[in-house]
Amino acid sequence: MQPLGPDSLTWRFFGDNRALLAGPRAGILQLMLPSLGQGVMEHSVFFSDTFGRLKRSAGPILNTVYGGSEAARTGKRVRDYHVNIKGDMPGGERYHALDPETYFWAHATFLDHLIYSTETFMRPLTDAEKQRIYEESKTWYAMYGVSDRAMPEDWPAFQVYWKRMLNERLSAHKSATYSVGYAKKGLPRPRQIPEGAWKVLSLPLNAVARFLTVGGLPPEARDVLGLRWSRADERRYQRFAELVRSLGDLWSVLPDVVKYSAPARKAFRRDGRPAPLPRP
Template sequence: MTELVETDRPVDNALPLGPQSLVWRYFGDNRMYLIGPRPAVLQNMLAELGQGVLDHSVFFDDTAARVKRSLPPIFNTVYGSDENHPGAQVRDYHTDIKGKMPDGARYHALDPETYFWAHATFVEQVLYFADTFVKRLSREEKEQIYLESKTWYRRYGVSDRPMPATYDEFERYWDRMLDEIVVAHKTAVYGVGYVTKGFPRPQGVPAWAWKLIAPAFNPLAAFLTTGGLPPRARELLQLPWTERQERRYQRFAALWRSRPVNWVWDRLPMTWRYNSYAQKGYARA
């Protein structure tokens, strides 16, 4: 994989995770579903990562099973304590995910550049979700989220060599990855195929029930998925999106960011607002 340019590192500026952190505030928020599968799609657009999923994952046979297996330990890494979290377990799940690219080059999921890209999509997920569907983040809040994410990444015990030192550097890293590195890998293309073909019937859902649900679910899934991707990703994946759809998406996002919606949301029970991993983290803290 193309090496990323490194810069001189200042004194470590990572910020702690915990109930005071913005990563905790936003990562486990149940409104996160509004961004669609943005991080998963972007992860699989890195050729090495997409190939690892293609070669080793049950993603193509049972997408829901892969999500259920992958996300809980990541949430518990974030909402765990500095002394008690499964970050090393998440890392070790990837030990045997290695092989060859179509051109013969070797890949490994624990290659620092590959592993950091997967993490970066989750960091950007927090930034994008909060800024789009909760409130417009200030520059200081974005910087805080990124510096907290450095603590999050280090919990995995993977080399932080490719990790940008500051939020400014992370922005440049992110733009370069989208502009120059990511591709329409077949894993990513498959992952968004339902945008044009319709979502496959989930296992466990009767055919008659899916026949009733699909006509409403499929357009919504396509809207959230396509609208929730960066324009460059939509372009590479050849996903249909018009200016009219973009205006609808921005109005939809603005509604969620509005003061009345936030006022109501903030007064709902925590069991409605946060997933179970976040709830346990806050309760413990």
């Protein structure tokens, strides 16, 4: 199967840095699936090196989209990182990171993040565009060389799957509650910043981190994790999103180093930029 290229909507939107405004939506939702959260808790350095782990994971995932002829090789390396991530759940049942249902859930959260961040901070998507992105996600998922038996057939079926997962399968696993701890208690002080300076800096940083993290989660996830979010919070979040969308014309003239992730910029130089899209 040929990897994704400049003719795909995924190329256009996934590496756009405005997607960062959705916060750690994908990562938190991943950890709320008990089998995936357990694997991270028992086999990852997530707890001791949270930001380092996220940084190391982001590059390979982006390169399964933007890697061109190397995308499948990168995807299989990502898959092979998970071969030995297995063990027992607290209830005694076995888990394995390469179980098709578990592995697809991780991919599903990236697909959701792509669509959510695009519609929230970039532009609306038509139903046809969402279906197209979903079909592209099948190509993306094929780069991993993992069974696709858990993948819904089309975009409407994926929406049913997504609602079922949010309403029936997710939990406040220890890995997930740890991942949102800073949204409740504040960010940890970096060692290189003096305590006095951090007391001043942490106030706005904690407010922004909580706003983007909690605001970027589905309401079902907020409820499970016990994250407070008022109607006033939601109104502020929607006004912020509307402001970001309204600056799209200004965003379009900024240099690529500002607008896109490094893997996306490298792919654009190698294979060409996506063609302009008509306004929806």
